[in-house]
Amino acid sequence: MARLLPPQLFFLLTLVVIIHPSYGLKHLKGKALVDEVCRHTSHNEYCVDTIIPKPPLSGERIASTTLGWAQIKALEAGTIIASLLNDSSSILPVAKNPLQAKELLQICWDSNMNTMEDLWIASSLLYNKIINPMIARLYHAANTTRVCQDGLKGTGFTALAAKIEDIIKLCEICVVSTNFFVNGAH
Numbered sequence: 001m002a003r004l005l006p007p008q009l010f011f012l013l014t015l016v017v018i019i020h021p022s023y024g025l026k027h028l029k030g031k032a033l034v035d036e037v038c039r040h041t042s043h044n045e046y047c048v049d050t051i052i053p054k055p056p057l058s059g060e061r062i063a064s065t066t067l068g069w070a071q072i073k074a075l076e077a078g079t080i081i082a083s084l085l086n087d088s089s090s091i092l093p094v095a096k097n098p099l100q101a102k103e104l105l106q107i108c109w110d111s112n113m114n115t116m117e118d119l120w121i122a123s124s125l126l127y128n129k130i131i132n133p134m135i136a137r138l139y140h141a142a143n144t145t146r147v148c149q150d151g152l153k154g155t156g157f158t159a160l161a162a163k164i165e166d167i168i169k170l171c172e173i174c175v176v177s178t179n180f181f182v183n184g185a186h
Helices: 007-019 021-027 030-038 044-050 059-086 098-127 131-152 158-185
Strands: none
Touching: 030 044, 030 059, 030 158, 044 158, 059 098, 059 131, 059 158, 098 131, 098 158, 131 158
Protein backbone atom coordinates (compact mmCIF):
# COMPACT_ATOMS: atom_id res chain seq x y z
CA MET A 1 0.00 0.00 0.00
CA ALA A 2 1.36 3.42 -1.00
CA ARG A 3 2.00 5.83 1.79
CA LEU A 4 0.84 9.43 1.27
CA LEU A 5 2.99 12.39 2.20
CA PRO A 6 1.88 14.57 5.09
CA PRO A 7 0.12 17.70 3.77
CA GLN A 8 2.89 20.02 5.01
CA LEU A 9 5.61 18.05 3.21
CA PHE A 10 3.52 17.83 0.03
CA PHE A 11 2.96 21.61 0.14
CA LEU A 12 6.67 22.26 0.70
CA LEU A 13 7.72 19.98 -2.18
CA THR A 14 5.15 21.57 -4.47
CA LEU A 15 6.40 25.03 -3.53
CA VAL A 16 10.02 24.07 -4.19
CA VAL A 17 9.14 22.66 -7.61
CA ILE A 18 7.13 25.74 -8.57
CA ILE A 19 9.70 28.28 -7.33
CA HIS A 20 12.87 26.54 -8.47
CA PRO A 21 13.94 28.22 -11.75
CA SER A 22 15.21 25.07 -13.43
CA TYR A 23 11.72 23.59 -13.23
CA GLY A 24 9.44 26.54 -13.63
CA LEU A 25 11.21 28.19 -16.56
CA LYS A 26 11.26 25.07 -18.67
CA HIS A 27 7.49 25.23 -18.71
CA LEU A 28 7.16 28.92 -19.56
CA LYS A 29 6.32 29.72 -23.13
CA GLY A 30 6.00 32.77 -25.34
CA LYS A 31 5.65 36.14 -23.69
CA ALA A 32 5.82 34.66 -20.17
CA LEU A 33 9.28 33.27 -20.94
CA VAL A 34 10.49 36.58 -22.37
CA ASP A 35 9.04 38.48 -19.39
CA GLU A 36 10.84 36.18 -16.95
CA VAL A 37 14.20 36.61 -18.67
CA CYS A 38 13.75 40.38 -19.00
CA ARG A 39 12.76 40.76 -15.37
CA HIS A 40 16.34 39.79 -14.48
CA THR A 41 18.00 42.46 -16.63
CA SER A 42 18.64 46.09 -15.77
CA HIS A 43 16.81 47.14 -18.96
CA ASN A 44 13.48 45.34 -18.53
CA GLU A 45 11.37 47.50 -20.86
CA TYR A 46 14.00 47.52 -23.62
CA CYS A 47 14.37 43.76 -23.26
CA VAL A 48 10.63 43.06 -23.48
CA ASP A 49 10.24 45.40 -26.47
CA THR A 50 13.26 43.92 -28.28
CA ILE A 51 13.08 40.15 -27.82
CA ILE A 52 10.97 38.45 -30.44
CA PRO A 53 12.85 35.24 -31.26
CA LYS A 54 11.33 32.69 -33.57
CA PRO A 55 9.48 29.69 -32.10
CA PRO A 56 10.18 27.35 -30.48
CA LEU A 57 11.11 29.85 -27.82
CA SER A 58 13.84 28.83 -25.40
CA GLY A 59 16.51 30.48 -23.28
CA GLU A 60 19.12 29.35 -25.76
CA ARG A 61 17.11 30.84 -28.63
CA ILE A 62 16.80 34.14 -26.73
CA ALA A 63 20.58 34.15 -26.12
CA SER A 64 21.29 33.37 -29.76
CA THR A 65 18.89 36.01 -31.02
CA THR A 66 20.17 38.79 -28.76
CA LEU A 67 23.77 37.89 -29.58
CA GLY A 68 22.94 38.15 -33.29
CA TRP A 69 21.32 41.53 -32.75
CA ALA A 70 24.37 42.73 -30.78
CA GLN A 71 26.52 41.73 -33.77
CA ILE A 72 24.25 43.67 -36.13
CA LYS A 73 24.33 46.76 -33.88
CA ALA A 74 28.15 46.55 -33.75
CA LEU A 75 28.28 46.42 -37.55
CA GLU A 76 25.93 49.42 -37.74
CA ALA A 77 28.05 51.32 -35.20
CA GLY A 78 31.15 50.55 -37.25
CA THR A 79 29.44 51.90 -40.37
CA ILE A 80 28.51 55.13 -38.57
CA ILE A 81 32.03 55.57 -37.17
CA ALA A 82 33.67 54.90 -40.55
CA SER A 83 31.33 57.38 -42.22
CA LEU A 84 32.12 60.07 -39.65
CA LEU A 85 35.86 59.43 -39.86
CA ASN A 86 35.84 59.55 -43.66
CA ASP A 87 33.76 62.72 -43.94
CA SER A 88 35.16 65.49 -41.75
CA SER A 89 32.31 67.80 -42.71
CA SER A 90 29.87 65.49 -40.92
CA ILE A 91 31.78 65.99 -37.67
CA LEU A 92 31.64 69.79 -37.76
CA PRO A 93 27.93 70.22 -36.91
CA VAL A 94 28.18 68.04 -33.77
CA ALA A 95 31.72 68.60 -32.53
CA LYS A 96 33.06 71.66 -30.76
CA ASN A 97 36.61 70.50 -31.48
CA PRO A 98 36.85 68.43 -34.70
CA LEU A 99 40.33 67.13 -33.85
CA GLN A 100 39.16 65.81 -30.46
CA ALA A 101 36.08 64.37 -32.17
CA LYS A 102 38.26 62.48 -34.65
CA GLU A 103 40.39 61.13 -31.78
CA LEU A 104 37.23 60.02 -29.96
CA LEU A 105 35.87 58.38 -33.09
CA GLN A 106 39.17 56.54 -33.56
CA ILE A 107 38.90 55.25 -29.97
CA CYS A 108 35.31 54.18 -30.72
CA TRP A 109 36.45 52.49 -33.93
CA ASP A 110 39.13 50.52 -32.08
CA SER A 111 36.78 49.53 -29.25
CA ASN A 112 34.07 48.56 -31.75
CA MET A 113 36.52 46.32 -33.65
CA ASN A 114 37.38 44.58 -30.36
CA THR A 115 33.69 44.32 -29.51
CA MET A 116 32.88 42.74 -32.87
CA GLU A 117 35.68 40.21 -32.41
CA ASP A 118 34.34 39.34 -28.94
CA LEU A 119 30.78 38.99 -30.26
CA TRP A 120 31.78 36.72 -33.14
CA ILE A 121 33.85 34.52 -30.83
CA ALA A 122 30.98 34.47 -28.31
CA SER A 123 28.63 33.35 -31.08
CA SER A 124 30.92 30.46 -31.96
CA LEU A 125 31.24 29.52 -28.30
CA LEU A 126 27.44 29.57 -27.85
CA TYR A 127 27.01 27.40 -30.93
CA ASN A 128 29.48 24.90 -29.46
CA LYS A 129 27.90 25.24 -25.99
CA ILE A 130 31.12 26.47 -24.38
CA ILE A 131 29.25 28.75 -22.03
CA ASN A 132 31.60 30.29 -19.45
CA PRO A 133 34.11 31.62 -22.02
CA MET A 134 31.15 32.88 -24.07
CA ILE A 135 29.84 34.85 -21.10
CA ALA A 136 33.34 36.23 -20.44
CA ARG A 137 33.49 37.43 -24.08
CA LEU A 138 30.10 39.14 -23.72
CA TYR A 139 31.19 40.94 -20.55
CA HIS A 140 34.38 42.01 -22.31
CA ALA A 141 32.41 43.21 -25.36
CA ALA A 142 30.10 45.29 -23.15
CA ASN A 143 32.98 46.75 -21.14
CA THR A 144 34.97 47.57 -24.29
CA THR A 145 31.89 49.26 -25.76
CA ARG A 146 31.53 51.35 -22.60
CA VAL A 147 34.88 52.99 -23.41
CA CYS A 148 33.28 54.55 -26.48
CA GLN A 149 30.02 55.23 -24.64
CA ASP A 150 31.85 57.18 -21.92
CA GLY A 151 33.63 59.28 -24.54
CA LEU A 152 30.39 60.04 -26.39
CA LYS A 153 28.69 61.59 -23.36
CA GLY A 154 27.92 65.22 -24.04
CA THR A 155 28.68 65.01 -27.75
CA GLY A 156 26.20 65.32 -30.57
CA PHE A 157 26.82 61.82 -31.92
CA THR A 158 23.36 60.62 -30.91
CA ALA A 159 22.89 57.94 -33.59
CA LEU A 160 26.22 56.35 -32.67
CA ALA A 161 25.49 56.65 -28.95
CA ALA A 162 22.16 54.84 -29.45
CA LYS A 163 23.85 51.93 -31.27
CA ILE A 164 26.53 51.71 -28.59
CA GLU A 165 23.90 51.63 -25.85
CA ASP A 166 22.00 48.89 -27.68
CA ILE A 167 25.13 46.73 -27.91
CA ILE A 168 25.65 46.96 -24.15
CA LYS A 169 22.01 46.15 -23.39
CA LEU A 170 21.92 43.20 -25.81
CA CYS A 171 25.12 41.76 -24.31
CA GLU A 172 23.51 41.88 -20.87
CA ILE A 173 20.30 40.25 -22.08
CA CYS A 174 22.33 37.50 -23.73
CA VAL A 175 24.32 36.88 -20.53
CA VAL A 176 21.16 36.84 -18.40
CA SER A 177 19.27 34.47 -20.69
CA THR A 178 22.31 32.20 -20.99
CA ASN A 179 22.92 32.11 -17.24
CA PHE A 180 19.24 31.74 -16.56
CA PHE A 181 18.70 28.73 -18.77
CA VAL A 182 21.83 27.12 -20.18
CA ASN A 183 23.96 27.17 -17.03
CA GLY A 184 20.94 26.26 -14.93
CA ALA A 185 20.58 23.09 -16.98
CA HIS A 186 24.17 21.96 -16.39
